Amino acid sequence: MRWNSILLCGVMFFSCTGDSKSVMPMNEDEFWTIVDGADAAAGFDAERKKAHLSQQLGSMPPAKQQDFARWWQFKKSDAYREDLWAAAYVIRGGCSDDGFMDFRSALVGLGRARFESALLDPDSLAELAASTDPEDLLEYFCYESLSYAWVELLGGFDGLPASEVESPGTTSDLKGAAFEEDDLPTTHPRLWKLFGS
DSSP states (O other): OEEEEEEETTEEEEEEESSSOOOOOOOHHHHHHHHHHHHHHHTTOHHHHHHHHHHHHHTSOHHHHHHHHHHHHHHHHHTOBHHHHHHHHHHHTSOOHHHHHHHHHHHHTTOHHHHHHHHHOGGGGGGGGGTSOHHHHHHHHTOSOTTHHHHTTTTSGGGSOGGGTTOTTOOOSOBSOOOOGGGHHHHSHHHIIIIIO
């Protein structure tokens, strides 16, 4: 059995070759198809969404599960930004480091279109209130365990090499200028109207 490494979009993936069939690395489209399917099935019910992801991932070989986890970490890293932390601060009424970690997992769980829209304009998250009650939205973004859909399958974060808990292509550096609480009604007006005023 031999492990081959492939670098895609700055993320290292691994495939196994040998007597069994080769397992091709998961690409970004495949990752988002899984996440979008969970979002379509569960909406803002984070517990159901986690269960759906766990079911989908449980039917995959371990190499695919690890690839999914790497993509999840990579996307969470994309969202490690001050303007998104500010959005989380408004929605949650304050947001710690751990809270922002949970918020970013919930953000990934919204699916590709809404995740990428939030990267372009964090205040666009206010549009989610058109399809759910703001209280349900708050509960969703405060959910602590969405990423555990894959953490539990891999036996904890130890299922990934220690260097990949923040996987290759991710960063621990917070991006953007620090936000000021007094500026939030101006920088995130739609979210502030829903949650901050």
